[in-house]
Amino acid sequence: MNREGFWSVSDVLNHIYCPWITYHWYVLNVPQSKTIKTEEGLRQQNEYVRKVRKHPERGVGGVKGAKFVSERLLRSKRLMLAGKCDYVVYPNGTSCPLEIKNMKIPPGKPYKNTLIQLTCYAIMLEEEIANQVDTAYIHYLKDGLTQKVSIAKENKKYIEDIIKQMDSVLEKEIVNGKPMSWRCCWDCCYLKICALGGGS
Secondary structure (H helix, E strand, O other): OOOOOOEEHHHHHHHHHOHHHHHHHHOOOOOOOOOHHHHHHHHHHHHHHHHHHHOHHHOOOOOOOOEEEEEEEEEEOOOOEEEEEEEEEEHHHOOEEEEEEOOOOOOOOOOHHHHHHHHHHHHHHHHHHOOOOOEEEEEEOOOOEEEEEEOOHHHHHHHHHHHHHHHHHHHHOOOOOOOOOHHHHOOOOOOOOOOOOOOO
């Protein structure tokens, strides 16, 4: 959450992972620590961004012929949600969020976390341009492939419900929920203070 009271896309992901993260961070004011894996992913993405800036004529993320804007700041005042999308691309004049991932393309559907990110950006972009956004892209750095993703109404409704839960934690200082998996607790930075993990 930023100083203006907007939730971040990372906040949404964290709450889905475990609602107690929202409680510890924003009720107890104990920030979450970054991991080595997170910082390495950022380093790889920054390197890709530098290449795109050096050769903008090549486009971005395999979406050929599309204009693009990098590190696009988006907001939804309705949901009090804000985030910086890696790219917004404009194939055929339509606005679509595009995320860069430091991994290989998964078999079948995109990973849930990535779909959640893109849905958040689609909601914010939709509010900004006052037009429906139902398509997004993911570019995978480790194999150079790009995946086109459909953003359904059900995906957007799910995000809206999650943000309502987050607002409730902040307002009532009560957590109703548990981790996505109990294995999430093993390497959690809140393990020692979390009631679920046997902390205080």
